[in-house]
Amino acid sequence: MDIFGIPIQALMGQLLIGLINGSFYAILSLGLAIIFGLLNIINFAHGALYMMGAFCAWIGLTWLGLNYWVALVAVPVVVGAFGMLIERTMLKHLYQLDHLYGLLLTFGLALIIEGLFRYRFGISGESYPVPELLSGGFNLGFMFLPKYRAWVVAVSLVVCFGSWFIIERTKLGSYLRAGTENPQLLQAFGINVPLMITLTYGFGVALAAFAGVLAAPVLQVNPVMGSNLIIVVFAVVVIGGMGSIMGSIVTGLGLGLIEGLTRVFYPEASAVVIFVIMGIVLLLRPAGLFGRER
Amino acid sequence: MKRKILVSTVAAAVAMAPALSPAATTVSDGIVKLGVLTDMSGTYSDLSGPGALEATKMAVEDFVAKEKPDFKIEVISADHQNKADISANKAREWFDTAKVDAIVDLVTTSTALAVMKVANEKNRISLVNGAGSTPITNEQCNDTTVHWAYDTYALPVGTARAVVKQGGKSWYFITADYAFGHSLEKNTSDVVIKSGGKVLGSVRHPFPGSDFSSFLLSAQASGAQVIGLANAGADTINSIKQAKEFGITPKQSLAGLLMFISDVHSLGLDATQGMYLTTGFYWDRNEETRAWSKRYFERMKRMPTMAQAGDYSATYHYLKAIKAAGTDEAKAVMAKMREMPVNDFFAKNGKVRVDGRMVHDMYLAQVKKPSESKYPWDYYHIREVIPGDEAYIPLAESKCPLVKK
Numbered sequence: 001m002d003i004f005g006i007p008i009q010a011l012m013g014q015l016l017i018g019l020i021n022g023s024f025y026a027i028l029s030l031g032l033a034i035i036f037g038l039l040n041i042i043n044f045a046h047g048a049l050y051m052m053g054a055f056c057a058w059i060g061l062t063w064l065g066l067n068y069w070v071a072l073v074a075v076p077v078v079v080g081a082f083g084m085l086i087e088r089t090m091l092k093h094l095y096q097l098d099h100l101y102g103l104l105l106t107f108g109l110a111l112i113i114e115g116l117f118r119y120r121f122g123i124s125g126e127s128y129p130v131p132e133l134l135s136g137g138f139n140l141g142f143m144f145l146p147k148y149r150a151w152v153v154a155v156s157l158v159v160c161f162g163s164w165f166i167i168e169r170t171k172l173g174s175y176l177r178a179g180t181e182n183p184q185l186l187q188a189f190g191i192n193v194p195l196m197i198t199l200t201y202g203f204g205v206a207l208a209a210f211a212g213v214l215a216a217p218v219l220q221v222n223p224v225m226g227s228n229l230i231i232v233v234f235a236v237v238v239i240g241g242m243g244s245i246m247g248s249i250v251t252g253l254g255l256g257l258i259e260g261l262t263r264v265f266y267p268e269a270s271a272v273v274i275f276v277i278m279g280i281v282l283l284l285r286p287a288g289l290f291g292r293e294r
Numbered sequence: 295m296k297r298k299i300l301v302s303t304v305a306a307a308v309a310m311a312p313a314l315s316p317a318a319t320t321v322s323d324g325i326v327k328l329g330v331l332t333d334m335s336g337t338y339s340d341l342s343g344p345g346a347l348e349a350t351k352m353a354v355e356d357f358v359a360k361e362k363p364d365f366k367i368e369v370i371s372a373d374h375q376n377k378a379d380i381s382a383n384k385a386r387e388w389f390d391t392a393k394v395d396a397i398v399d400l401v402t403t404s405t406a407l408a409v410m411k412v413a414n415e416k417n418r419i420s421l422v423n424g425a426g427s428t429p430i431t432n433e434q435c436n437d438t439t440v441h442w443a444y445d446t447y448a449l450p451v452g453t454a455r456a457v458v459k460q461g462g463k464s465w466y467f468i469t470a471d472y473a474f475g476h477s478l479e480k481n482t483s484d485v486v487i488k489s490g491g492k493v494l495g496s497v498r499h500p501f502p503g504s505d506f507s508s509f510l511l512s513a514q515a516s517g518a519q520v521i522g523l524a525n526a527g528a529d530t531i532n533s534i535k536q537a538k539e540f541g542i543t544p545k546q547s548l549a550g551l552l553m554f555i556s557d558v559h560s561l562g563l564d565a566t567q568g569m570y571l572t573t574g575f576y577w578d579r580n581e582e583t584r585a586w587s588k589r590y591f592e593r594m595k596r597m598p599t600m601a602q603a604g605d606y607s608a609t610y611h612y613l614k615a616i617k618a619a620g621t622d623e624a625k626a627v628m629a630k631m632r633e634m635p636v637n638d639f640f641a642k643n644g645k646v647r648v649d650g651r652m653v654h655d656m657y658l659a660q661v662k663k664p665s666e667s668k669y670p671w672d673y674y675h676i677r678e679v680i681p682g683d684e685a686y687i688p689l690a691e692s693k694c695p696l697v698k699k
Binding site for chain 1: 305515527557559560
């Protein structure tokens, strides 16, 4: 059976791959959305922190002998703590200023972090093996699905919707949302807002590092892996609506699928299709698909 | 991204007492100055970059120690950031104010073509090594350029011919969607068809990419025996890594059309084992290559790529030509470079042709299995020596205006 001259099997395969890529977009844009929502910082260092996550996993494995499963838990904590350090020492001075200052600071940080890794590890990067338990794959009939990719989709969905649930449906989440609306009032109710902001930034960064660990076995771990991805992820956030949690998750997955489809019909355009959509969305709904006009 | 242009200066030589030499060499400004212009921190910094600078310095040191020239030699360097405008401006500045006589390395085709042109206007020499496209010695050749280690004709020709001969008859290409990828795909397809194979199709991926799984899936669906990777650097690395993940290799085999030992090193043998590739230099080929490469390793903590070894060889040959010509005037030096054969650890009876191509033997390598690798950087079996005359574009087919037909 063919759809527009493409065998349906090929189509299914490409859609599945789109979904896998979409889960990376979702998890990264979720971190950005959380940070933007509460801190009003456009975190340009997100890509570099994602790269740091991947490298920390590699360092853990190669230098310290820590396996993938340990890295999956430990690396987000370590990189998240590094993020909190950045927030405490640098970002907190910028909250009263225009978005542009935060963007420039984090952009500078991204360049510095990338430069340091490039200096130490070279540009070709390092190879991280797929963990034993998840090597091999399933034959789905229409394609060979590596177990690891299936794991990536599953764990990303759990993390994304788990984060959404915490933020939108729990008491802790209600503090966070109140913080984005009116921090002064929340402070008056006795909530330690600066601490909450630090922890939120740490959480957003930890998500980036988590995505980095997830990506390490499928992509070559190299110092520029984050800067290749960050622009696409920003487009996802803009399309979803800056600061919208559900928006970033749904848009991330959706755009992964659209990108997958483009690769079937016109592969040359697969790198631009997301930006074309971004242009159209900005013209029709400047606040993004799920965003609110402020 | 802006990177600080890095300029480091190395005074590498001390003049011998001129009275001792029979006929003193007349060099402009009393000094021969080499400018290493390369990618110091970007995508190609592992295959050229700081290693290219170090190899050039080694050539100068060895030349001074062995040939005892009666002129001073100095090496300077800068990061061309793979941008044609930056490299052309830097070259102009070096020629006009820094008295540079020759520019070494040049790692992308666009930078090489830009600098070659400026150098030719100013009657200075370009020793191209990192860049690989064929126009350098073909359509856009000039009489002050030498292209040393490899080109995008020699690499796929060797690999494709050997793979077809081994029974890999049907091919599918994963091609980087820009001029370099297209020309690599075309050169290879021609050879595949000429050798009796067939090309089932190709897919073009945006450059640079990071996820190649959809393209690999198309390649898998094609049922081709061989998937030709007409891309380079990080794109090739990720394609190979993901091909293994999706169970494409070892059922279908991959052919890297432009691969350096630095790529194999960073991927590891587990992912690359069994792949065929063509190279202009392998460090562990014989006593001579090992001896030089170990000295290089002492300094860089990595084994040299063919581009880096080529930088040494080209620089040494250039300096020898100056000594033989008794001057550093570009045309006279070029004449000597063409006249003298290249005989060192890099090439045996290498010859600089009129179009600027240094013709030397190429090597078809197969990547070892992890179990076959006995020591660090023990990566290749050399399966075949491809004689220089077969590896490079024959002069009869050349489009270089300098070639008289």
